Amino acid sequence: MVLFLKNKFFVYTALASFMLIAVQCSQSSDKKAAALSQKDSTVCSSKKPLNPNGDSELALLMRSMNTSTASFRELIKQGKLPEKFPEEFLKIHTAKPTDPATSTPIFEGFATSYLNGLNKLYASPKDQLTSNFNIFVQGCVDCHQQFCPGPIKTINKLKI
Ligand code: HEC
Structure with a gap:
Protein backbone atom coordinates (compact mmCIF):
# COMPACT_ATOMS: atom_id res chain seq x y z
CA MET A 1 0.00 0.00 0.00
CA VAL A 2 2.80 2.34 0.94
CA LEU A 3 4.53 1.27 -2.21
CA PHE A 4 1.37 1.93 -4.18
CA LEU A 5 1.05 5.42 -2.70
CA LYS A 6 4.65 6.14 -3.43
CA ASN A 7 4.11 5.00 -6.97
CA LYS A 8 1.03 7.11 -7.28
CA PHE A 9 2.93 10.11 -5.96
CA PHE A 10 5.68 9.39 -8.44
CA VAL A 11 3.21 9.16 -11.27
CA TYR A 12 1.56 12.45 -10.30
CA THR A 13 4.89 14.21 -9.95
CA ALA A 14 6.04 12.88 -13.27
CA LEU A 15 2.77 13.87 -14.89
CA ALA A 16 2.90 17.35 -13.38
CA SER A 17 6.46 17.98 -14.50
CA PHE A 18 5.66 16.64 -17.93
CA MET A 19 2.74 19.03 -18.22
CA LEU A 20 4.88 21.91 -17.03
CA ILE A 21 7.46 21.14 -19.69
CA ALA A 22 4.75 20.78 -22.33
CA VAL A 23 3.23 24.13 -21.40
CA GLN A 24 6.60 25.83 -21.42
CA CYS A 25 7.44 24.37 -24.79
CA SER A 26 4.19 25.38 -26.36
CA GLN A 27 4.56 28.86 -24.90
CA SER A 28 7.97 29.33 -26.40
CA SER A 29 6.85 28.05 -29.78
CA ASP A 30 3.83 30.37 -29.57
CA LYS A 31 6.22 33.21 -28.93
CA LYS A 32 8.29 32.17 -31.91
CA ALA A 33 5.19 31.99 -34.10
CA ALA A 34 4.07 35.40 -32.91
CA ALA A 35 7.50 36.87 -33.61
CA LEU A 36 7.49 35.32 -37.08
CA SER A 37 4.04 36.50 -38.01
CA GLN A 38 4.88 39.93 -36.67
CA LYS A 39 7.98 39.93 -38.83
CA ASP A 40 5.93 38.89 -41.84
CA SER A 41 3.34 41.57 -41.39
CA THR A 42 5.65 44.42 -40.44
CA VAL A 43 8.59 43.67 -42.69
CA CYS A 44 6.57 42.72 -45.72
CA SER A 45 3.32 40.92 -46.02
CA SER A 46 1.68 40.41 -49.37
CA LYS A 47 -1.76 40.16 -47.75
CA LYS A 48 -2.45 42.65 -44.98
CA PRO A 49 -2.31 46.40 -45.39
CA LEU A 50 0.94 47.35 -43.74
CA ASN A 51 0.13 50.63 -42.12
CA PRO A 52 -2.93 52.33 -40.67
CA ASN A 53 -2.99 54.86 -43.52
CA GLY A 54 -3.39 52.07 -46.05
CA ASP A 55 -0.85 50.56 -48.39
CA SER A 56 2.21 52.53 -49.34
C1 HEC B 1 14.97 47.49 -55.00
C2 HEC B 1 14.25 46.59 -54.13
C3 HEC B 1 13.09 45.78 -54.62
C4 HEC B 1 12.92 45.21 -55.87
C5 HEC B 1 13.85 45.24 -57.07
C6 HEC B 1 11.64 44.54 -55.84
N1 HEC B 1 11.06 44.69 -54.60
FE1 HEC B 1 9.24 44.03 -54.05
N2 HEC B 1 9.36 45.05 -52.31
C7 HEC B 1 10.44 45.78 -51.89
C8 HEC B 1 10.09 46.49 -50.67
C9 HEC B 1 11.00 47.40 -49.88
C10 HEC B 1 8.76 46.15 -50.37
C11 HEC B 1 7.89 46.69 -49.22
C12 HEC B 1 7.10 47.87 -49.77
C13 HEC B 1 6.38 48.65 -48.71
O1 HEC B 1 5.89 48.05 -47.76
O2 HEC B 1 6.28 49.87 -48.87
C14 HEC B 1 8.33 45.22 -51.41
C15 HEC B 1 7.08 44.62 -51.44
C16 HEC B 1 6.73 43.63 -52.36
C17 HEC B 1 5.53 42.84 -52.29
C18 HEC B 1 4.46 42.95 -51.20
C19 HEC B 1 3.52 44.10 -51.56
C20 HEC B 1 2.39 44.26 -50.56
O3 HEC B 1 1.26 43.91 -50.92
O4 HEC B 1 2.65 44.72 -49.46
C21 HEC B 1 5.52 42.00 -53.38
C22 HEC B 1 4.48 40.98 -53.76
C23 HEC B 1 6.73 42.28 -54.14
N3 HEC B 1 7.44 43.28 -53.49
C24 HEC B 1 7.07 41.66 -55.32
C25 HEC B 1 8.14 42.07 -56.12
C26 HEC B 1 8.39 41.58 -57.47
C27 HEC B 1 7.55 40.54 -58.19
C28 HEC B 1 9.50 42.21 -57.91
C29 HEC B 1 10.14 42.10 -59.27
C30 HEC B 1 9.29 42.17 -60.44
C31 HEC B 1 9.98 43.07 -56.84
N4 HEC B 1 9.11 42.96 -55.78
C32 HEC B 1 11.12 43.85 -56.90
C33 HEC B 1 11.67 45.85 -52.52
C34 HEC B 1 11.90 45.45 -53.83
Missing part, protein backbone atom coordinates in the same frame (compact mmCIF):
# COMPACT_ATOMS: atom_id res chain seq x y z
CA GLU A 57 2.85 53.69 -52.89
CA LEU A 58 5.73 51.23 -53.11
CA ALA A 59 3.63 48.32 -51.83
CA LEU A 60 0.96 49.05 -54.46
CA LEU A 61 3.62 49.33 -57.17
CA MET A 62 5.11 46.01 -56.07
CA ARG A 63 1.76 44.29 -56.22
CA SER A 64 1.20 45.62 -59.70
CA MET A 65 4.73 44.59 -60.79
CA ASN A 66 4.03 41.15 -59.43
CA THR A 67 0.87 40.83 -61.54
CA SER A 68 2.52 42.24 -64.67
CA THR A 69 5.54 39.96 -64.31
CA ALA A 70 3.23 36.96 -64.01
CA SER A 71 1.62 37.92 -67.33
CA PHE A 72 5.03 38.55 -68.97
CA ARG A 73 5.94 35.05 -67.91
CA GLU A 74 3.07 33.58 -69.95
CA LEU A 75 4.10 35.54 -73.04
CA ILE A 76 7.75 34.65 -72.67
CA LYS A 77 6.88 30.98 -72.43
CA GLN A 78 5.43 31.44 -75.94
CA GLY A 79 8.63 33.15 -77.07
CA LYS A 80 7.12 36.66 -77.05
CA LEU A 81 7.72 39.90 -75.18
CA PRO A 82 4.99 42.30 -74.13
CA GLU A 83 4.80 45.03 -76.78
CA LYS A 84 4.97 47.95 -74.40
CA PHE A 85 7.85 48.58 -72.03
CA PRO A 86 6.35 48.78 -68.52
CA GLU A 87 7.14 52.44 -67.75
CA GLU A 88 5.36 52.04 -64.44
CA PHE A 89 8.23 49.86 -63.16
CA LEU A 90 10.55 52.90 -63.27
CA LYS A 91 8.62 54.38 -60.35
CA ILE A 92 10.54 52.03 -58.06
CA HIS A 93 13.01 54.87 -57.48
CA THR A 94 10.38 57.38 -56.37
CA ALA A 95 7.43 55.45 -54.84
CA LYS A 96 7.14 56.03 -51.08
CA PRO A 97 7.77 52.89 -48.99
CA THR A 98 5.89 51.93 -45.82
CA ASP A 99 9.09 52.20 -43.85
CA PRO A 100 11.06 55.38 -44.64
CA ALA A 101 14.20 53.54 -43.53
CA THR A 102 13.95 51.52 -46.75
CA SER A 103 15.08 54.46 -48.85
CA THR A 104 18.83 53.95 -48.73
CA PRO A 105 21.61 53.89 -51.33
CA ILE A 106 21.53 50.09 -51.02
CA PHE A 107 17.87 50.07 -52.05
CA GLU A 108 18.66 52.39 -54.98
CA GLY A 109 21.48 50.07 -56.02
CA PHE A 110 19.19 47.04 -56.09
CA ALA A 111 16.52 49.05 -57.89
CA THR A 112 19.01 50.12 -60.57
CA SER A 113 20.30 46.63 -61.19
CA TYR A 114 16.73 45.35 -61.28
CA LEU A 115 15.87 47.93 -63.96
CA ASN A 116 19.03 46.99 -65.86
CA GLY A 117 17.67 43.45 -65.88
CA LEU A 118 14.41 44.77 -67.29
CA ASN A 119 16.22 46.67 -70.06
CA LYS A 120 18.28 43.61 -70.88
CA LEU A 121 15.11 41.56 -71.13
CA TYR A 122 13.60 44.03 -73.58
CA ALA A 123 16.78 44.01 -75.68
CA SER A 124 17.00 40.25 -75.54
CA PRO A 125 17.44 38.01 -78.57
CA LYS A 126 14.60 35.52 -78.83
CA ASP A 127 16.65 32.51 -77.83
CA GLN A 128 17.69 34.18 -74.57
CA LEU A 129 14.27 35.45 -73.52
CA THR A 130 13.78 32.79 -70.86
CA SER A 131 17.21 33.16 -69.27
CA ASN A 132 16.99 36.96 -69.33
CA PHE A 133 13.54 36.81 -67.81
CA ASN A 134 14.85 34.64 -64.98
CA ILE A 135 17.75 37.05 -64.41
CA PHE A 136 15.24 39.90 -64.22
CA VAL A 137 13.15 38.01 -61.62
CA GLN A 138 16.31 37.26 -59.68
CA GLY A 139 16.70 41.06 -59.44
CA CYS A 140 13.43 41.14 -57.48
CA VAL A 141 14.67 38.35 -55.21
CA ASP A 142 18.06 40.00 -54.61
CA CYS A 143 16.47 43.15 -53.28
CA HIS A 144 13.90 41.22 -51.27
CA GLN A 145 16.61 39.25 -49.51
CA GLN A 146 17.84 42.56 -48.16
CA PHE A 147 14.60 44.43 -47.54
CA CYS A 148 11.55 42.25 -47.57
CA PRO A 149 11.95 38.48 -47.22
CA GLY A 150 8.19 37.77 -46.91
CA PRO A 151 7.26 37.43 -50.61
CA ILE A 152 10.48 35.69 -51.83
CA LYS A 153 8.80 32.31 -52.18
CA THR A 154 6.03 33.83 -54.30
CA ILE A 155 8.52 35.76 -56.44
CA ASN A 156 10.65 32.69 -57.08
CA LYS A 157 7.59 30.97 -58.53
CA LEU A 158 7.63 33.56 -61.33
CA LYS A 159 10.80 32.03 -62.75
CA ILE A 160 10.43 29.78 -65.76
